[in-house]
Amino acid sequence: xxxxxxxxxxxxxxxxxxxxxxxxxxxxxxxxLIATFATLALRETLMDRLDRDxxxxxxxxxxxxxxxxxxxxxxxxxxxxxxxxxxxTSDAQGEIGSFDREARDELADEDLEVxxxxxxxxxxxxxxxxxQGRFRVVAQAVAVDPTGExxxxxxxxxxxxxxxxxxxxxxxEAALTxxxxxxxxxxxxxxxxxxxxxxxxxxxxxxxxxxxxxxxGEVEVAERVPARxxxxxxxxxxxxxxxxxxxxxxxxxxxxxxxxxxxxRQFVADASHELRTPLTTIRGYTELAQQRPEAVPxxxxxxxxxxxxxxxxxxxxxxxxxxxxxxxxxxxxxxLTRLLLEAVDDARVVDASRTWRLELPPGADPDAAEVIVxxxxxxxxxxxTNLLTNERRHTPAxxxxxxxxxxGGFDVHDDGPGFPPGLVPHAFERFTRADxxxxxxxxxxxxxxxxxxxxxxxxxxxxxRSVPGDATIAVRLPV
Numbered sequence: 001x002x003x004x005x006x007x008x009x010x011x012x013x014x015x016x017x018x019x020x021x022x023x024x025x026x027x028x029x030x031x032x033l034i035a036t037f038a039t040l041a042l043r044e045t046l047m048d049r050l051d052r053d054x055x056x057x058x059x060x061x062x063x064x065x066x067x068x069x070x071x072x073x074x075x076x077x078x079x080x081x082x083x084x085x086x087x088x089t090s091d092a093q094g095e096i097g098s099f100d101r102e103a104r105d106e107l108a109d110e111d112l113e114v115x116x117x118x119x120x121x122x123x124x125x126x127x128x129x130x131x132q133g134r135f136r137v138v139a140q141a142v143a144v145d146p147t148g149e150x151x152x153x154x155x156x157x158x159x160x161x162x163x164x165x166x167x168x169x170x171x172x173e174a175a176l177t178x179x180x181x182x183x184x185x186x187x188x189x190x191x192x193x194x195x196x197x198x199x200x201x202x203x204x205x206x207x208x209x210x211x212x213x214x215x216x217g218e219v220e221v222a223e224r225v226p227a228r229x230x231x232x233x234x235x236x237x238x239x240x241x242x243x244x245x246x247x248x249x250x251x252x253x254x255x256x257x258x259x260x261x262x263x264x265r266q267f268v269a270d271a272s273h274e275l276r277t278p279l280t281t282i283r284g285y286t287e288l289a290q291q292r293p294e295a296v297p298x299x300x301x302x303x304x305x306x307x308x309x310x311x312x313x314x315x316x317x318x319x320x321x322x323x324x325x326x327x328x329x330x331x332x333x334x335x336l337t338r339l340l341l342e343a344v345d346d347a348r349v350v351d352a353s354r355t356w357r358l359e360l361p362p363g364a365d366p367d368a369a370e371v372i373v374x375x376x377x378x379x380x381x382x383x384x385t386n387l388l389t390n391e392r393r394h395t396p397a398x399x400x401x402x403x404x405x406x407x408g409g410f411d412v413h414d415d416g417p418g419f420p421p422g423l424v425p426h427a428f429e430r431f432t433r434a435d436x437x438x439x440x441x442x443x444x445x446x447x448x449x450x451x452x453x454x455x456x457x458x459x460x461x462x463x464x465r466s467v468p469g470d471a472t473i474a475v476r477l478p479v
Contacts, residue, residue: 428452
């Protein structure tokens with residue numbers, strides 16, 4: 001039984017089967033309702049006509065005139081009709097009408113007993129005669145002879161013709177209903193299959209994409225639902241348009257994943273390279289100290305220098321990792337003007353070969369030019385320090401560096417040679433440097449990456465605009 005149910009479930013599982021079954025069921029229900037009401041209405045009409053015929057026959061036979069059951073009189077009724085009379089003082093008698101007027105088909109006693117029980121109210125009633133069938137009869141009181149003796153006259157007509165008509169109607173209704181259901185099933189299957197053809201094309205696109213290897217590497221999802229199947233006015237079009245949008249998102253996400261994987265690989269390679277250099281130096285000077293005792297002070301100094309360089313690099317990497325993980329930063333009011341003023345003063349002391357300037361907003365009072373932003377005081381100080389250190393390392397002597405205070409941020413501008421054009425789109429990526437040979441004095445390439453990560457973690461933005469003689473890094477922070 002369970003196997004049969006599984007086969008039935010597989011048969012009706014497809015959408016086309018369910019739609020066809022639904023359409024056929026609707027046709028069947030409507031056909032049955034129409035047939036039922038038509039049959040009932042026709043039967044009611046035929047029965048009303050039969051009852052009128054019974055009433056007319058009863059009035060004609062039992063109306064004014066000679067007594068119908070007087071001696072020598074015989075009641076003449078249509079063929080198949082029944083009559084019976086029940087006098088008060090004589091025996092009952094009754095007959096079935098025939099085409100042969102001379103023939104007499106008298107009723108049996110059990111038939112007369114049924115007719116005797118008919119209520120005398122001039123209304124039509126049902127009477128099932130055991131030997132003759134079902135009749136619609138009416139009973140009325142009549143005079144037997146001129147002396148005034150009374151009797152009950154019962155007359156009726158058979159329902160065979162009505163029943164035969166109804167049976168024939170039911171037969172043809174059943175036959176036509178079956179033909180209609182079969183026609184609806186065939187036509188419905190063809191129509192639904194044709195209408196679902198676009199949906200099958202959409203499904204084919206989805207299956208094609210599902211069969212693609214998407215787990216790793218650079219993946220291009222070129223499959224799309226055809227434009228003719230993306231009309232938003234139709235349900236299939238809405239599905240097709242939604243699938244295309246989904247595929248666009250998937251392709252974008254896969255491309256971003258591939259870029260992230262490449263960046264991670266490059267990040268690991270660059271970090272390994274940056275860490276390998278000080279480690280190699282430390283190892284070399286350690287071996288030198290072991291071989292030449294007189295070189296121990298020099299070796300220890302270089303080991304300390306490289307250890308500090310490696311520590312700074314590791315701390316920067318740890319900070320980037322924490323920011324990538326979404327570690328919360330402090331959210332305090334910070335006087336950005338104060339931080340900028342301190343950083344510019346420090347830069348003047350450290351590097352006198354460049355001109356360091358701080359510009360306040362036009363018209364601002366120098367004594368009350370506070371620009372308050374929300375953020376982490378220590379991290380924002382690191383942003384400013386990294387930007388000024390970048391200016392010190394990558395601009396020639398004599399360059400003028402101007403720090404402009406803006407509402408909700410600041411700009412760092414210089415009139416040096418600017419960034420190489422190919423470097424501008426990648427300036428804030430990790431381990432990005434203008435010196436392709438990786439010279440040690442150029443830094444590890446994490447300064448601007450830290451600036452971008454810290455500003456982004458604050459909910460701000462950092463942008464770069466660079467042409468020869470005019471390079472500006474703009475930082476904007478939540479006020």
